[in-house]
Amino acid sequence: MQTIRIKAVPADTGHQTGQGAEKDLLPLFAGAAVAVGAVGAVLALVDLSSPLRGPFTLFFLLAAPGAAIGAALRALTPWGRAVVCVSGALAVNLLVAQGMLALHMWSVRGGVVAVAALSSLVLLLTAGRRLRRRAAQRRSS
Template structure:
């Protein structure tokens, strides 16, 4: 019978690889995405004439629901989670637009607020569900 041994991670002092420099890049990119989405929402709600209004608002309309749906799908692997959350974001946007057009109440501000409220509610439900699970584990 052969015994398998796991090598301990080497450190930079031993001549091994240094820590991954891209490790701290994800929080930076997430913060930049939140900033761009917030600017997009503010530009759209203030009816600004800025040329960045369109792309930043589109980014917000995709990022806000995708983040909420992605938080609900925590158990999936990263690639399927990304694909499903983007599909969910597009679905939420289209359903909001279709609903507003059906009742003849279409407006950019109203659509943006509706997507924001739906995304916030989904994210709030996910956070409440996680809190209940933690409380149930502590009681057991």
Template sequence: MGGLGAVLALVDSGSPLRGPFTLFFLLAMPAGAIAAALRGLDPFGRTVAAVAGAVVVDMLVAQGMLAVHRWSVLGGIVAVTAISVLILLLVVVRRLRGRTSRRRTD
């Protein structure tokens, strides 16, 4: 559903589902990335922290775009996606690095 919202916004569709699906994407994508990074917390705490982090990411992207006078819907979606993918890549690298160091010490 989130991916569909991003696609609808990127192709500038006139669908009435564009708004809710895009909002879901803008909250779910960073929340999922942050939740993956907070693997050690209990489920409720991880959910609360991930949703709060997603709101922070969205607000920082919006504030940064407004500060440099480059506001656009497409730019915001691309920026939030890039930040979320970067967080996910950092989590994957950290996990892979942890596995290799454990194998070397065994």
């Protein structure tokens, strides 16, 4: 059996691999995702009839809790974090819907607001925890 080896390109040659271009596009895709989610939330809250309302709102309902959970679980591997984010987003949406139905308070607007509030709460708690860790590290060093 023959082993195939790939020669590494030295970093100082100026040769750019595809990885740099991917890193440049990541903020662009993140910004586009935030914009699509925000448009979906606004379309649902305003109750504007648009063919984009359903898909964009669904994207918001899946992406907002998924991003919040993903920010809280940075220690996991990327595939593990993706699985946890998707399942956590589905769980948050199902729990919000079940809670609102049990309380006889179901509405699309209320569901979008509740999911946004829970996602914001998780993000704020994560940011607060990181700030406390940084402050503790500064004091100890």
